[in-house]
Amino acid sequence: MALLQTENLSYIYGEGTPFCVTALDKVNIEIEKGEIVAVIGHTGSGKSTLMQLLNGLLKSTAGRVLIDGEDIRSSKAKTLETRFRVGLCFQYPEYQLFENTVYEDIAFGPKNMGLSEEEVDKRVRVAAKYVGIPEYAFKTHPFDLSGGEKRRVAIAGVISMEPEILILDEPTSGLDPRGREQILELIKNYRDRTQKSVVVVSHSMNDVAKIASRVIVMYDSKVLMTGSVQEIFDQSEKLSEIGLSVPQITEVFAKLHAKGLPVSEKIYTTEQAFLEIKRVLKGGGVNA
Amino acid sequence: MLKDITIGQYFPLNSVIHRLDPRVKLLYTFVFIIMIVVANNFVSMLFCVICALSVTLISKIPVKTVVKGLKPILFIIIITSLLQIIYVKTGVPLVSFWKIKITSGGLLEALFMTMRITFLIVMSTMLTYTTSPTSMTNGLDRTFAPLSRLGIDFNIITMIMTIALRFIPTLIDEVDKIISAQKSRGANFESGSIFKRAKMLIPLFVPLLFNATRRAYELAYAMTCRCYNGGKGKTTMNALKFRAGDWTASFLTVAFVAGVIFLNINFGEYNAQFTFNTAV
Ligand SMILES: Nc1ncnc2c1ncn2[C@@H]1O[C@H](COP(=O)(O)OP(=O)(O)O)[C@@H](O)[C@H]1O
Ligand SMILES: [Mg+2]
Numbered sequence: 162m163a164l165l166q167t168e169n170l171s172y173i174y175g176e177g178t179p180f181c182v183t184a185l186d187k188v189n190i191e192i193e194k195g196e197i198v199a200v201i202g203h204t205g206s207g208k209s210t211l212m213q214l215l216n217g218l219l220k221s222t223a224g225r226v227l228i229d230g231e232d233i234r235s236s237k238a239k240t241l242e243t244r245f246r247v248g249l250c251f252q253y254p255e256y257q258l259f260e261n262t263v264y265e266d267i268a269f270g271p272k273n274m275g276l277s278e279e280e281v282d283k284r285v286r287v288a289a290k291y292v293g294i295p296e297y298a299f300k301t302h303p304f305d306l307s308g309g310e311k312r313r314v315a316i317a318g319v320i321s322m323e324p325e326i327l328i329l330d331e332p333t334s335g336l337d338p339r340g341r342e343q344i345l346e347l348i349k350n351y352r353d354r355t356q357k358s359v360v361v362v363s364h365s366m367n368d369v370a371k372i373a374s375r376v377i378v379m380y381d382s383k384v385l386m387t388g389s390v391q392e393i394f395d396q397s398e399k400l401s402e403i404g405l406s407v408p409q410i411t412e413v414f415a416k417l418h419a420k421g422l423p424v425s426e427k428i429y430t431t432e433q434a435f436l437e438i439k440r441v442l443k444g445g446g447v448n449a
Numbered sequence: 450m451l452k453d454i455t456i457g458q459y460f461p462l463n464s465v466i467h468r469l470d471p472r473v474k475l476l477y478t479f480v481f482i483i484m485i486v487v488a489n490n491f492v493s494m495l496f497c498v499i500c501a502l503s504v505t506l507i508s509k510i511p512v513k514t515v516v517k518g519l520k521p522i523l524f525i526i527i528i529t530s531l532l533q534i535i536y537v538k539t540g541v542p543l544v545s546f547w548k549i550k551i552t553s554g555g556l557l558e559a560l561f562m563t564m565r566i567t568f569l570i571v572m573s574t575m576l577t578y579t580t581s582p583t584s585m586t587n588g589l590d591r592t593f594a595p596l597s598r599l600g601i602d603f604n605i606i607t608m609i610m611t612i613a614l615r616f617i618p619t620l621i622d623e624v625d626k627i628i629s630a631q632k633s634r635g636a637n638f639e640s641g642s643i644f645k646r647a648k649m650l651i652p653l654f655v656p657l658l659f660n661a662t663r664r665a666y667e668l669a670y671a672m673t674c675r676c677y678n679g680g681k682g683k684t685t686m687n688a689l690k691f692r693a694g695d696w697t698a699s700f701l702t703v704a705f706v707a708g709v710i711f712l713n714i715n716f717g718e719y720n721a722q723f724t725f726n727t728a729v
Contacts (some may be wrong), residue, residue, distance in 0.1 A: 178514065179462065218629050241635075249633040257630040259655035269652070273635030304659065318634060 162230045163191035164358060165215060165247065165326055170224035172210050184210040186382040187224065192326060197352050197359045199369040199390075202379030203404050208362045209252065211379070212328050215360070216247040245274055248324025252331045252362075254315030255308060263289075263306070263314050264299035270322040288321035291354075292347050309340035316344070320351065327351065328360045333368055341365075345372050366408040370394070370429035378405070390429055410434050458618060460578040465694055466508040467579045471588025473695045477702045478576045484709045485569055491557075493712035494564050500705055501568045501575075510578050518574045519567060526566055530559035577614070586611040591689055605679055612668070620661065627656050 172185040184207045192198055200208050213219045214226055217233045217240045226233045233243040248270075251257065260266040267288055271281040289296065292313040298306075303314055316332065329348065333341040349372050352359050363369050369376060369390065376393040378386045380403045386393060393400070397407045397415070406412070407429075414428040414437070424441055428434050461467075466474075485497045505515055533555055540554030580588070586607045593603040628638060631652045638649050 178511070179460070213629065216633060218632060244633060244635060251626065251630045251633070254630065256660050257627055257652075257656050259652045259659075269631075269636075270634035273637070322635065 163227075164194050164229065165192040166190070166227045166230075167211075167214070168225045168227065170211070170214060170226060171222050172207075172214060172219060173222045174210075176222065183382055185214070185221075188382075188384050190377055190384060190387070192358050192360060194325075194358055195352065195356045196374045197348065197361065197372050198375045198377060199373035200360060200362045200377045200379060201364070201366070201369055201405060202385075203364075206379040207382045208379055209330055212249055212330050212360070212362060215326075215328060216249045217243045218249070245322055246324055247326045247328060248319040248322050249328045250316050250319040250330065250332065252334065253312075254318075255311035258303040258311060258315060258318075261302060262299060263294065263301050263303055266303050266314060267294075267317045267321050270318055274322060284321045284323065285317075288317040291320055291351055292317040293343060309336050309343070312336065312340070313343070313347070316347070323355075324357070326358045326360060328362075330362045331364060332361065333363065333365060341368065348372055366394075366406055367410070367430075370408045370411070378403075391427060394429055395427070458577060459581050460510050460514065461581070462509045462579075464507060464509040464579070466504065466575070468692075468694060469579075469698055470689055470691060470695045471580050471584045472592050472689060473691075473698050474576055474580055475585075475588050475592055477698060478572055480702055480706065481572045482569055484706060485565055485572075487713065488565075488709055489713050490716045491561065492716045493709050494561060496708055496712055498564060498568055501572050504575055505571065508575060508579050510575070514578075515571060515574065519570060522566065522570055526563050529562050529566065533559040533562055582611050582615050585614065587689060602679065616664075619664075620657070623660060624653065624657060627653055 167188055167190050170185055170188045171183070174180070174182045174184055186207075188207075188211060190211075200211070202208050210219065214221055217226070220234065228243055228246060231239065233239055258266050260269060264285060267285045268281050271284045276284070285299075286296070289299070294310070294313060294317060298310075303311060306314065312332070316329065320327065327348075332344050332348070336344065345368055348359055348361060351357070361368075361372065373390055376386075376388060376390055377384055378393060378400070385403065386396070386399070394407045394411055397411070400407060407415075410431055410433075411426075411429055414424055414434065415426050417424050418426045422441075424437055428437055481497070481501070485494070485501075488494045488497050505512065534551055535549055535555070537555035537558045538550065538552055540552045540557065542550055542552050543556070544551045577585070589607040589610065590604060593607070596603050631649075632638065636649060636652055638646070638653075641649075
């Protein structure tokens with residue numbers, strides 16, 4: 162049994178008005194313990210809606226969300242419990258900061274959970290460490306931070322609740338390459354140290370290739386494919402049909418391969434590319 | 450919850466009402482509001498109600514939406530009705546307890562006021578439901594253009610009004626988003642003591658005000674970059690034209706005004722005693 166699972170989950174915005182939009186149509190996904198799942202798909206494919214259903218913020222039009230096999234809507238207490246177990250960090254979370262200090266903002270979630278003061282303090286420090294916010298910055302006003310720093314404080318605000326499943330909706334959008342790198346790094350770190358699950362919504366195939374252990378591709382309110390990074394990026398034609406691409410480095414290597422160079426086509430990250438080039442230069446052939 | 454606030458929203462459909470000249474709609478909505486205030490007996494009120502309902506039906510706006518739009522004023526209606534019921538002492542006494550006497554006159558007066566407020570709001574929302582913000586500004590601009598001769602720059606005022614209207618849905622979306630985000634962090638907006646709930650307004654309003662200010666600056670910069678300088682001498686892409694539908698609307702409005710005046714005179718200021726007796 163999967164940790165978190167959906168059953169024919171559907172959602173319609175503005176049911177019964179001329180603006181009604183089917184945002185999700187019979188979606189079935191599973192999230193296992195300890196994996197990093199990337200959800201990709203172009204704008205409007207229903208990714209954010211799905212994420213809000215997963216932690217019980219939205220109420221599905223049809224279908225269910227199960228946590229440990231139990232409906233998250235079976236009771237009010239269960240829904241509240243799910244909010245804490247499935248931590249959702251919205252897109253552009255920096256616009257939801259409100260406290261006077263960075264510390265207070267990170268502490269908001271754990272305080273709402275009713276934890277003791279020492280426990281809250283411990284969690285704030287741990288979460289801040291994950292996102293790389295030094296302790297001397299705790300007394301800073303969040304509005305005085307840079308965009309990337311604000312984003313990391315906001316993510317810490319969710320991590321501090323120590324959710325079993327951390328969901329991040331487009332955590333790297335609008336950041337510079339360094340900011341992106343830091344966020345990806347912290348996601349991997351969080352998973353490796355805690356063995357908890359992470360779901361990342363992303364537009365960037367490069368990001369996905371770097372961190373995901375499994376990929377879910379959404380298209381037109383439905384799940385189009387799921388599989389490992391390799392399984393998904395092997396179907397580059399299918400991806401480009403729906404307006405997505407494979408990582409840039411994969412394209413480069415596909416072209417090199419097509420030109421007859423003895424390199425593998427199945428290269429998804431720059432690290433792999435580096436090793437592959439080293440191998441080829443040492444005089445190896447294609448081993449695929 | 451917040452999605453229920455539909456005042457100031459545009460409902461893009463294709464109906465005769467939607468296609469009317471915005472000036473016509475503005476002016477005649479104003480006329481309707483005056484007439485529903487002038488209506489002084491149940492017959493003329495009923496006439497106003499029927500006219501408002503006809504407009505609603507013709508506009509193709511779902512009745513459900515219109516009813517939902519009334520939710521925010523429910524409170525005002527209830528308070529007004531209660532005051533009428535308590536303070537109006539005409540007509541036949543029905544129930545009395547403690548210091549309160551409920552009379553038939555009070556009940557009828559409450560009903561009358563409820564009809565008046567409800568349909569006043571229905572017609573006003575009809576105006577925004579059927580008129581896109583652009584054509585609304587256009588209409589406002591043209592209606593008040595003569596004021597510029599008095600040295601009042603109405604262009605700026607209409608621009609402010611349009612932006613305000615335009616941003617109502619955006620702000621509502623924003624509030625929804627912030628509430629969702631804070632809920633994900635375990636904030637509880639729905640239960641707890643009044644003190645606790647008041648405290649919960651901080652995580653909502655601080656980001657909201659911050660974002661609204663940021664948005665205002667961004668919009669101002671964007672407008673400046675596109676050479677907005679107060680809109681003096683601004684021309685419009687779609688010049689307003691009086692069409693057949695507008696003439697029909699004008700004719701119907703004149704008929705409506707005449708009807709209300711006729712019914713007002715014919716049935717006189719309504720008298721609770723009289724109305725009650727005939728109703729029984
Ligand atoms: N609050 C909302 N009200 C109405 N429609 C919405 C709302 N949020 C999203 N939608 C619609 O639902 C669809 C899916 O949106 P979303 O889940 O945000 O997609 P994504 O995150 O993949 O870009 C889109 O067509 C969008 O227009
Ligand atoms: Mg999204």
